[in-house]
Amino acid sequence: MRAKVNQNINLNEYNGVFVIGEQFEGKIHPVTIELIGEGKKLAKQLKKEISVIIAGNNIEKSAQNLLNYGVNKVYYLEHILLTDYITDFYANSIAELLKEKKPEIVLIGATSIGRDLGPRLSAKLGTGLTADCTKLEIDEKDNKLLQTRPAFGGNLMATIICPKNRPQMSTVRPGVMEKAKYQEVIEGQLEKITPIIDKKEIRVNLLKKEKQENTKLNLADAKIIVAGGRGLKEKKGFELIEKLARCLNGEVGASRAAVDAGWINYTHQVGQTGTTVHPDLYIACGISGAIQHLAGMQESKYIVAINKDPNAPIFKICDFGIVGDVYEVLSTIIKTIEEKKKGEELQ
Numbered sequence: 001m002r003a004k005v006n007q008n009i010n011l012n013e014y015n016g017v018f019v020i021g022e023q024f025e026g027k028i029h030p031v032t033i034e035l036i037g038e039g040k041k042l043a044k045q046l047k048k049e050i051s052v053i054i055a056g057n058n059i060e061k062s063a064q065n066l067l068n069y070g071v072n073k074v075y076y077l078e079h080i081l082l083t084d085y086i087t088d089f090y091a092n093s094i095a096e097l098l099k100e101k102k103p104e105i106v107l108i109g110a111t112s113i114g115r116d117l118g119p120r121l122s123a124k125l126g127t128g129l130t131a132d133c134t135k136l137e138i139d140e141k142d143n144k145l146l147q148t149r150p151a152f153g154g155n156l157m158a159t160i161i162c163p164k165n166r167p168q169m170s171t172v173r174p175g176v177m178e179k180a181k182y183q184e185v186i187e188g189q190l191e192k193i194t195p196i197i198d199k200k201e202i203r204v205n206l207l208k209k210e211k212q213e214n215t216k217l218n219l220a221d222a223k224i225i226v227a228g229g230r231g232l233k234e235k236k237g238f239e240l241i242e243k244l245a246r247c248l249n250g251e252v253g254a255s256r257a258a259v260d261a262g263w264i265n266y267t268h269q270v271g272q273t274g275t276t277v278h279p280d281l282y283i284a285c286g287i288s289g290a291i292q293h294l295a296g297m298q299e300s301k302y303i304v305a306i307n308k309d310p311n312a313p314i315f316k317i318c319d320f321g322i323v324g325d326v327y328e329v330l331s332t333i334i335k336t337i338e339e340k341k342k343g344e345e346l347q
C-alpha cells in the first residue's frame with residue numbers, strides 16, 4: 001500500500017519539537033539525550049517547546065529521568081504490548097499521539113529501531129523523512145528545518161527541506177549531536193498515556209530475543225580509538241591494533257575495507273555506514289582517508305595517521321602524521337609505551 005501525502009494542511013497548526021526517545025529494558029539509549037540536545041537548540045531558535053515521547057512497559061522512572069535534561073514535556077506510552085519493540089504496536093501508538101499533538105519537527109535516532117520506526121511514522125502521517133542527518137538548522141527566513149545529510153556515497157552534502165507537509169521528520173545517527181546537559185532542577189512535566197492497542201494490528205511477531213556477544217564495545221563513547229585499515233594487509237595486523245588499544249585503554253576501530261575483508265567484525269566499522277565517533281584521540285593505521293571514513297571520525301579532537309603514502313588524503317585532516325610502514329611504527333609505539341609503563345612501575 002502506498003503512503004498518502006497529507007495535502008492542503010495548515011502549517012500554522014503545527015508547533016514545537018518532538019524527540020522520539022528509545023529505551024531497552026528501561027535503559028535510555030544515549031541517542032535520546034543527543035536528540036534532546038539538538039532539539040533544544042532548534043526549539044530555542046523557534047521559540048517553541050520541546051517534548052519527548054517514549055514507549056514501553058514499566059518505564060515511568062526512565063521517563064521521569066528524561067525531565068532532568070531540560071525538556072518541557074515527557075509523554076510516556078505505557079502498555080504490556082509495548083514491552084518489546086514490535087513495529088506495528090510502536091508505530092501505531094506513536095503515530096496516534098503525533099497526530100494529536102501536531103509537532104512541527106520530529107527527531108528520531110538512526111538506530112536499528114529508529115530506522116524501522118521512522119519511515120513508518122512518516123508514512124502514517126503523510127509527510128517526508130530525511131534519513132541519517134548530520135546537521136540540522138532552522139532557516140532564518142521562514143523557520144523551515146534545513147536537514148543536511150551525505151548524498152551520492154558521501155561525495156556531497158545535500159540539504160533537504162519539507163516545504164508543504166508537517167511534521168518535518170529527521171533521523172540522526174548516534175554519536176553525531178552533542179548530548180543535552182543533565183540538570184538537577186526539573187521544570188517540565190510527565191504525562192502517562194495508555195494507548196489503545198488492538199492485537200489484530202500485529203503483522204510481525206517477536207519469537208525470540210538473543211543478546212549479541214561483544215556488547216561491551218562502545219565505539220561511539222570511546223575516548224581513544226586505534227583503527228586499522230586495508231594497509232594492514234591481513235587479519236593478523238589487528239593483533240597489533242588491539243595491543244596498542246589495550247595499552248592506551250582504548251577501543252578498536254576499522255575502515256570498511258578491513259571489515260569487508262573479514263579481518264574484523266562490522267561493529268568496529270567507523271564511517272558513513274558504520275559508527276560515528278568523536279574521541280579525544282583517533283589513531284588511523286593504514287587507512288587512506290576516504291570521504292566515507294572521514295564522515296565518521298573527523299570530529300575527533302586529535303587525529304594521528306600512520307600511512308606509508310605521504311600523499312594519502314588522511315594526512316590532510318590529521319594533527320600528527322607519521323609516514324612509514326604501519327607494522328614498524330606500531331611496534332615502536334607499543335614498545336615505547338610498555339617501557340615507559342615498566343619504568344613507572346619500578347619507581
Ligand SMILES: Cc1cc2nc3c(=O)[nH]c(=O)nc-3n(C[C@H](O)[C@H](O)[C@H](O)COP(=O)(O)OP(=O)(O)OC[C@H]3O[C@@H](n4cnc5c(N)ncnc54)[C@H](O)[C@@H]3O)c2cc1C
Nearest residue numbers: 229230231255256257271272273274286287288293308326
Ligand atoms: C556508500 C559508501 C559507504 C561507505 N561507508 C564507509 C564507512 O562507513 N567506513 C569506511 O571506512 N569506508 C566506507 N566506505 C568505503 C570507502 O570509500 C573506502 O573504500 C574505505 O574507507 C577504504 O578503506 P581503507 O582506507 O582501509 O583502504 P584503502 O583506501 O585501500 O587505503 C589503505 C591505505 O593503507 C596504506 N598502506 C598500505 N600499506 C601500508 C603499510 N605497510 N603501512 C602503512 N600504510 C600502508 C595505503 O597507502 C593506503 O592509504 C564506503 C563507501 C561507499 C561507496
